[in-house]
Amino acid sequence: MGYGLAVGRYLFPWLFVVTALYYFSHPKLGWLRRHAWVTAIPPGLALVLYYPPVFLFVARDSAVQKWLIYLSLGWIAAYLALGTVLLVAEPGNVRIRYIRTSAVLRCVMLLSVTALYALYCPQDPAQVYLFYQDAYMAHRGLWYLNPYLSPATYGVVLAANTVSLLLGSVSMMSVARMKWSEGQDDVRLQRKYDAASLGGSVFVHGIKNQLLANRVLCKRLAEQLDADQPDLAALRSYAQQLLENNAGLISHVEELYKSFKSNALSMRRCSLTVIVQGAVEGLQKKYPAPGGDTVARGPLRAGG
Numbered sequence: 001m002g003y004g005l006a007v008g009r010y011l012f013p014w015l016f017v018v019t020a021l022y023y024f025s026h027p028k029l030g031w032l033r034r035h036a037w038v039t040a041i042p043p044g045l046a047l048v049l050y051y052p053p054v055f056l057f058v059a060r061d062s063a064v065q066k067w068l069i070y071l072s073l074g075w076i077a078a079y080l081a082l083g084t085v086l087l088v089a090e091p092g093n094v095r096i097r098y099i100r101t102s103a104v105l106r107c108v109m110l111l112s113v114t115a116l117y118a119l120y121c122p123q124d125p126a127q128v129y130l131f132y133q134d135a136y137m138a139h140r141g142l143w144y145l146n147p148y149l150s151p152a153t154y155g156v157v158l159a160a161n162t163v164s165l166l167l168g169s170v171s172m173m174s175v176a177r178m179k180w181s182e183g184q185d186d187v188r189l190q191r192k193y194d195a196a197s198l199g200g201s202v203f204v205h206g207i208k209n210q211l212l213a214n215r216v217l218c219k220r221l222a223e224q225l226d227a228d229q230p231d232l233a234a235l236r237s238y239a240q241q242l243l244e245n246n247a248g249l250i251s252h253v254e255e256l257y258k259s260f261k262s263n264a265l266s267m268r269r270c271s272l273t274v275i276v277q278g279a280v281e282g283l284q285k286k287y288p289a290p291g292g293d294t295v296a297r298g299p300l301r302a303g304g
Contacts, residue, residue, distance in 0.1 A: 002128030006050040009125065010043040010072070012117055013079035019110065020086035023103070025093055029086075042075045050125050059126065069124045076121060080114060087111060096283050102178055105171045112168035119160065203256060210245050217242050 021033045032038070049055060049068065059065045087107040094100040221238045224230045 002125040003050065003052055005123070005128060006047060006125040009076075009121055009123075010046045010050075012121075013076050013083070014039055014043040016083040016110065016114055017079045017086075020083040020090075023106065024086040024090050026089075039079070042079075046072055046075075052129060055126065055129055065126055065130070069126055072124070073122065080118060084111060084114065096280070098283070102175070105174045105178070108167055109171035109175060112164040112171065115164045116161065119157070203252065207249065207252060210249055214242060214245050217245070 017039050018036050021029065021036055021039075024033070049058060055068075059068055087110055091100050091103040091107065094103055217238045221235065221242075224235050224238070
């Protein structure tokens with residue numbers, strides 16, 4: 001039971017920081033984001049030290065026990081503070097309203113869960129291992145069970161739990177709705193692509209059939225021309241069929257050309273900055289920023 005408490009207690013702040021680093025786009029933390037495994041060192045050591053046989057061997061002295069408890073609380077608080085700063089700062093780095101809204105909702109969702117964790121994380125697994133053997137162990141981290149807390153304090157704790165739960169639920173549903181909307185756009189694009197692919201397949205199949213028919217007619221024409229006495233009526237019939245088939249081919253190709261004429265692609269060399277700038281301007285037209293803000297033209301910079 002105590003080690004199960006340790007696993008949840010020490011993995012949550014690490015996953016919280018890793019998630020914040022994943023979403024934080026500022027280049028100053030690029031090295032830490034690429035080497036996020038470094039953040040796993042403190043929780044990894046804590047899980048080793050708090051493994052029951054190891055803990056009971058290492059922390060036989062009460063002074064060592066207190067030292068381990070305060071040390072674990074220290075790095076947990078540091079991780080929570082770092083993750084909170086990164087999540088709160090991220091929306092300020094984004095100028096496109098849609099993406100900023102998504103970042104704010106994600107921040108609220110994660111911070112609401114973190115607030116609940118912060119309320120109860122002072123409970124240390126050592127207290128379970130040693131079964132609250134002295135006054136220090138019986139009260140450290142169990143402030144919410146203190147019989148001397150006033151009703152007003154319990155009301156504040158209840159309100160904090162309720163607000164965190166509501167904010168987390170609402171933000172989670174909002175993020176899910178945005179993801180679902182984006183998924184619907186992908187579904188519509190996929191349907192259009194499937195329809196175009198099916199139409200292209202039918203068109204190619206029709207063209208192939210007509211070309212095969214033309215090949216048969218050409219073979220029959222060649223046979224009649226090689227004959228000692230060619231059948232002129234048959235030759236005229238074959239020639240007429242060839243003309244009709246060719247007219248049909250030209251008509252189909254013309255229809256295809258007209259359908260793609262407005263969407264023709266012309267490939268040429270261009271700057272990557274121009275492509276990114278065009279994508280940003282397209283997003284701004286679809287999701288305009290408050291106050292009519294626009295992205296400044298000119299060279300793009302990392303993190304901008």
